[in-house]
Amino acid sequence: AQSVTQLDSQVPVFEEAPVELRCNYSSSVSVYLFWYVQYPNQGLQLLLKYLSGSTLVKGINGFEAEFNKSQTSFHLRKPSVHISDTAEYFCAVSEMGNFNKFYFGSGTKLNVKP
């Protein structure tokens, strides 16, 4: 991918509200898409991935994402967030070919308030 853009560096939201974290990418080849979550002082944990098939992908902890090829987007959504969802979320793209090099976005910090 030439780039992976996460437009929002921080997203504050109240508990039980819905949330959408945005991710756009640019690439001249086909891609695989991923969302990872990072809790403080921990590594990255895979939330969900799109490899092929249905463009709506469901992941762990009630998260889902939709791949939109025409808009080159892979936005992450959750209908009702919990305090425990407070973390940093990273969108990643793996380009097919070129040994599937991974590209990460700059991250979005989700802050869930009571």
Place this chain on the structure above:
Amino acid sequence: KAGVTQTPRYLIKTRGQQVTLSCSPISGHRSVSWYQQTPGQGLQFLFEYFSETQRNKGNFPGRFSGRQFSNSRSEMNVSTLELGDSALYLCASRQTSGGTTDTQYFGPGTRLTVL
């Protein structure tokens, strides 16, 4: 299966020293990648090794090097440490370097502090 393990978890060094970090991938995974994470620069790709060969490389100076052993374990080395090398260093493994099995799994990281 055990996850990706990294040792040590925390490390304190002084400027000019060198450091070696270790990563053991998930059993059966042949690809290991290294990333540097800092508050200012975010997550930056260092390099990837597959079957003991460096396949991809990020934009870091030659002070950063790595290697992979025949059992897929990997080490990265940073020589002549600078204050700016203070970061969380993350290791990730995947089964191959291509194909639909292509999901990276991350270790907990090594927190390096350079004084």
